[in-house]
Amino acid sequence: MKVLGTDEESLREAAKIIKKGGLVAFPTETVYGLGCDGLNEKAVKRLFEVKKRPANKPVTLHVSSISQIKKVAEINDVAKKLIDLFFPGPLTIILKKKDVVPPITAGGSDRVAVRMPACDVALKLIDLSGILAAPSANKSGGISPTSAKEVAEEFGSEIDAIIDGGETKIGIESTILDLTVKPAKILRTGAISVEEIESVVGEVEVVERKGHYRMKAEVVIAEPEEILKIAKVEVLKGKKVGMCVSNKLSIPEELTKKVEVVTFRDVKDYSKKLFYAMRKLGNLDTVIFQKVEEKGVGKAIMDRLRESSSV
Ligand code: TXA
Ligand code: MG
Numbered sequence: 001m002k003v004l005g006t007d008e009e010s011l012r013e014a015a016k017i018i019k020k021g022g023l024v025a026f027p028t029e030t031v032y033g034l035g036c037d038g039l040n041e042k043a044v045k046r047l048f049e050v051k052k053r054p055a056n057k058p059v060t061l062h063v064s065s066i067s068q069i070k071k072v073a074e075i076n077d078v079a080k081k082l083i084d085l086f087f088p089g090p091l092t093i094i095l096k097k098k099d100v101v102p103p104i105t106a107g108g109s110d111r112v113a114v115r116m117p118a119c120d121v122a123l124k125l126i127d128l129s130g131i132l133a134a135p136s137a138n139k140s141g142g143i144s145p146t147s148a149k150e151v152a153e154e155f156g157s158e159i160d161a162i163i164d165g166g167e168t169k170i171g172i173e174s175t176i177l178d179l180t181v182k183p184a185k186i187l188r189t190g191a192i193s194v195e196e197i198e199s200v201v202g203e204v205e206v207v208e209r210k211g212h213y214r215m216k217a218e219v220v221i222a223e224p225e226e227i228l229k230i231a232k233v234e235v236l237k238g239k240k241v242g243m244c245v246s247n248k249l250s251i252p253e254e255l256t257k258k259v260e261v262v263t264f265r266d267v268k269d270y271s272k273k274l275f276y277a278m279r280k281l282g283n284l285d286t287v288i289f290q291k292v293e294e295k296g297v298g299k300a301i302m303d304r305l306r307e308s309s310s311v
Helices: 008-019 041-051 066-072 077-086 120-129 148-158 194-201 224-236 267-281 297-309
Strands: 002-004 024-026 033-037 091-096 111-115 161-163 175-178 185-188 218-222 241-246 259-264 286-290
Touching: 002 008, 008 024, 008 033, 008 120, 008 161, 024 120, 024 148, 033 041, 033 120, 066 111, 077 091, 077 194, 148 161, 175 194, 218 224, 218 297, 224 241, 224 286, 241 267, 259 267, 267 286, 267 297
Parallel strands: 002 161, 024 161, 091 175, 218 286, 241 259, 241 286
Antiparallel strands: 024 033, 091 111, 175 185
């Protein structure tokens, strides 16, 4: 596995690997994706094998232009409005697929997910390589990676290359909106909020997800004022404890010595560090995550915490 930079020459090399059917991990503004030629059935098959992804779970196509969207999907009026407003950006829309999309990419369905990442490296790569099928660059059921190092830990030599674009800006995956049903459904919350989506498409249903962000630790989601008490009790029980909390919480010194801590400045910083914290603290016995208001990206954080605590 090659680690590539983000300069033009490196991206050309990555595109060459992709055109030959290879697997290349790359940064987006949300998380790292594991990309391959989305219209090459054989390449997508290898992608599924490496990720250990169930065959009926479709993958998102990443595009860098409207003409690429038109190539793979039927754009209706609502989709057009959303594309105008939010593309490129952390939004994935599900549309009726066109025949050029192989069944494996669409998980055997007649629908395809499309996203245009707001990340220059990703857009440039797609310009050079063509439409990319790209799930998050982690083994199925695990935690999405937000750095090239984490991708290397997931896959090592199982993939052909990683483009190291540093840490991702948003840190949690895109909002997924299914426009093939009425009313439209949000299949995963993200940085584009439910409120923003509803201002365009009217009321939507938000579906609860299951089966992601597997950790060894028991996950506790707690109000700021409960966190220290819970941590002390767990430490007394002899547990290895971690917590992900606001930097405004003042932690007594005797506890800082015994507990691993990840801090965040505000909700945006929390979303950026959430998966880092899950990876860093997830192998302890108990991890306490601070509750946040279920508004905007705060809802996306809380949904992921609830999901991780239910597996
Ligand atoms: O931010 C993101 O969306 C990242 C970056 C890499 O772009 N990608 C990502 O991909 O999170 P993935 O595969 O880990 O999550 C995409 C989700 C999956 O749960 C998949 O089942 C769903 O989107 N999905 C993809 N195509 C679909 C389709 N045609 N119908 C229904 N769900 C679909
Ligand atoms: Mg994923």
